[in-house]
Amino acid sequence: MQTLSHPTREQIRFESVLDALAxxxxxRVVRRLADGEELTCGTTLPDVPKSAASHHWRILRESGVLHARREGRTILHTLRREDLDARFPGLLEVVRNAVDADV
Structure with missing residues (x-):
């Protein structure tokens, strides 16, 4: 089974995070994660084709926005809030408020 790679805290780049959030x-995924949810690949994006959903999860993981871990055949995703707050203080709240304003 393929290992899921994540950047270290120090490797998280601002431009990669902004690109992931674009x-x-x-x-929508980050908003749900910011609410404390732990999301799975298969059930979170039912309206998105599986290949596109995999792409979105990979972009979020490789940019350092989320952490993915395997439990059997399921991949669980959580927000890397502590790492993002340490690297870019206040960014998640700005994103969350912007998403809330659009809803």
Missing amino acids: HPVRL
Whole structure:
């Protein structure tokens, strides 16, 4: 089974995070993660084709926005809030408020 790679805290780049947050589907995922949810690949994005959903999860993981871990055949995703707050203080709240304003 393929290992899921994540950048270290120090490797998280501002431009990669902004790029990851630039898509409405990924913003929707981050909003749910910011509420403390732990999300799975298969059930979180039912309206998105599986290949596109995998792409969105990979972008979020490789940018350092979320952490993915395997439990059997399921991949669980959580927000890397502590790492993002340490690298970019206040960014998650700005994103969350912007998403809330659009809802």
